[in-house]
Amino acid sequence: MQIQRLFALTHYLLANRSATAAELAQRFNVSLRTVFRDIDILSSAGIPIYTSQGTGGGIFIDNDFVLSKATLTSEEQKKILLSLSSLAATKQDDLSFLLEKLSGLFQNQPSDLIEVDFSRWGRTGEDKDKFNKIASAISGNQLLGFSYINMQMAQSNKIVMPIKLLYKSQAWYLIGYCQEKQTYRTFKITRMSEVFVKAETFDRKNLPVKELDKTEQISYTMIPLVLKCSAETVHRLYEDFHESQVTIAKDGTGILRAEVPDTPWLYGFILSLGGEAEVLSPLRLRNKLCQMIKELMNRYSED
The missing domain is CATH 1.10.10.10 (Winged helix-like DNA-binding domain superfamily/Winged helix DNA-binding domain)
Incomplete structure (x- = not known):
């Protein structure tokens, strides 16, 4: 001890x-x-x-004192290289160079088992550039500016002190301290545009720590979903839900029972299953899906 x-x-x-x-x-x-x-x-x-x-x-x-690599266990060295490998996958040259230097120091090859692609289909360069700017601002404690569209479709310009990236509920978010609101805010990265890093820096030690813990809890209205899925598409359930939440019947059909967030993602997921799935409950969700399907039919029906 x-x-x-x-x-x-x-x-x-x-x-x-x-x-x-x-x-x-x-x-x-x-x-x-x-x-x-x-x-x-x-x-x-x-x-x-x-x-x-x-x-x-x-x-x-002493300012010139450094610890030998011997103070790190082999497992700790591997974890460091693994973490840097995942960050280097964002195509940041400085991280790749650091990874190469540490690999030589540790006499260990960096892991090439991880590839992180932050981009959406068709927007490879733009999305990677955005993530690189955000990561650079976070590591350099530099102010970050961007244009943001919220859930009410209102657009505004933001200047924040970026704290960290968060992956939650199928999406990437930025947690930052908003200068305008003087509080922590969580921003969905796909709604950010015109991202730029300012030369001005900030001191993390001067930011309130306790508030940050609260921002990590991104809250949604949760609903109890019971969904029946055909044998042909039951594998889709395992992509987004734990196996303990899925029951497979003798005929191969699956029943999903899970608490899910009442968000656009939920409706998009169910509709993506097409006629291979049926919401058994709640009734409110069934009715909303019926309304959405009717609106789609009206939109695409011939006059």
């Missing part, structure tokens, strides 16, 4: 370069006496950690 804490303390100082004893005691849930004892142990081991008293004092680590 002490060894793990010593490594964690060293990594923390490497990331922050300095900290107070009280800060370290609180972070690692130990006493001040234990913190200073750990510092003595690390110093005795040759790690250049020193303390300074008075105003502006604290515990510091």
Whole structure:
């Protein structure tokens, strides 16, 4: 336990370069006496950690000190390379170069088992360019500007402090701190256009942390769906739902029972099954689908 804490303390100082004893005691849930004892142990081991008293004092680590690759296990090295491989798939040259350097350092080949394609059909270059700009702004703590169309089809220009990308409910989102609203907002990336990265930077440490946890919960109205699907298309259910939610009858037909979000995706999914599926409940969903089908028939019927 002490060894793990010593490594964690060293990594923390490497990331922050300095900290107070009280800060370290609180972070690692130990006493001040234990913190200073750990510092003595690390110093005795040759790690250049020193303390300074008075105003502006604290515990510091030499700016030129780096940890050897030996501090990372083989499994940890593989995880780092795997993560970088997925990011490099966005075609960012700087990440690919970093991946090559770390692969040589670790004496391990980067994984080529992951390919991430953020683009929609027919818009390969445009979508990848958008994701690259967003990723660049996030990693560089730079302000991000874009035009956005919300669910009410209202268009507006946004300047946000981008925090992270989120994949949820079949779509990619950007979580960012909106300068105009002075709060966190979640933006669907397919509704973003004219994306540009500003030279102006921001400090993440100055942003409210607790609010960020709330934005990650993208809430929808959930409805209990019971859907019957033919044997020929039952495989489609497994693409979007867990196998425990599907029951297969002797004739090969499948029954899906699941809590699903009441969103346009749901209606598009059901309609994509055509005549091979039937909504058994809820009745409200059946009626809405009937209305949508009638409107489609009227639209495409001959006069």
